[in-house]
Amino acid sequence: EPEVTQTPSHQVTQMGQEVILRCVPISNHLYFYWYRQILGQKVEFLVSFYNNEISEKSEIFDDRFSVERPDGSNFTLKIRSTKLEDSAMYFCASRMTGLQETQYFGPGTRLLVL
Amino acid sequence: AQKITQTQPGMFVQEKEAVTLDCTYDTSDQSYGLFWYKQPSSGEMIFLIYQGSYDEQNATEGRYSLNFQKARKSANLVISASQLGDSAMYFCAMREGSWGGGADGLTFGKGTHLIIQP
Numbered sequence: 001e002p003e004v005t006q007t008p009s010h011q012v013t014q015m016g017q018e019v020i021l022r023c024v025p026i027s028n029h030l031y032f033y034w035y036r037q038i039l040g041q042k043v044e045f046l047v048s049f050y051n052n053e054i055s056e057k058s059e060i061f062d063d064r065f066s067v068e069r070p071d072g073s074n075f076t077l078k079i080r081s082t083k084l085e086d087s088a089m090y091f092c093a094s095r096m097t098g099l100q101e102t103q104y105f106g107p108g109t110r111l112l113v114l
Numbered sequence: 115a116q117k118i119t120q121t122q123p124g125m126f127v128q129e130k131e132a133v134t135l136d137c138t139y140d141t142s143d144q145s146y147g148l149f150w151y152k153q154p155s156s157g158e159m160i161f162l163i164y165q166g167s168y169d170e171q172n173a174t175e176g177r178y179s180l181n182f183q184k185a186r187k188s189a190n191l192v193i194s195a196s197q198l199g200d201s202a203m204y205f206c207a208m209r210e211g212s213w214g215g216g217a218d219g220l221t222f223g224k225g226t227h228l229i230i231q232p
Binding site: 005028031033034035041042043044045046047055056058089091093095102103104105106107110 | 147149151157158159160161164166205206209218219220221222223224225
């Protein structure tokens with residue numbers, strides 16, 4: 001069964017550094033998302049992406065964050081100048097077009113900023 | 115105000131019993147979607163079930179069913195014949211407004227930690 005994949009599974013970085021989190025959405029899906037989950041808290045929406053542009057972003061998604069679909073398969077989240085409070089699990093999700101609403105999540109990348 | 119409210123932080127249930135996880139939502143939109151996801155201790159988010167606001171029938175997926183009461187703005191998840199493997203965090207989520215254009219980020223509740231006891 002097709003699934004969303006994410007790399008790396010864990011990432012440790014120093015405060016102030018840049019990180020890139022990678023996702024490969026399900027191949028025939030056209031809508032892509034990033035969410036984050038701070039340890040022990042609820043999942044929070046960051047950004048949605050469709051047709052090579054951002055459709056919607058939350059207040060969390062400040063100008064340190066950016067997303068890109070560099071080729072036909074990858075979808076990346078870049079965080080510049082990382083802060084301690086960026087430490088969280090980051091989930092990528094994707095959805096097919098049309099009436100299929102369900103967003104399928106990847107396994108997540110655990111980011112730790114020291 | 116919370117968009118999604120899950121009032122049960124934790125639940126203990128005996129194996130093979132049915133369990134109901136509560137979820138109430140708050141929206142002024144006519145078109146919206148409601149989802150339940152399971153998060154085991156390994157951390158991944160597993161889609162369980164979806165209910166659209168215009169769906170007249172309650173959604174069912176195997177042992178999962180969604181008790182959708184639109185007037186009460188509730189979307190409770192019912193798990194029949196619970197199994198030890200059902201032990202996990204369960205999150206209710208909502209998509210508001212028109213989803214055709216991709217502006218459909220989900221809003222999640224705080225979750226319910228379900229523990230199935232043998």
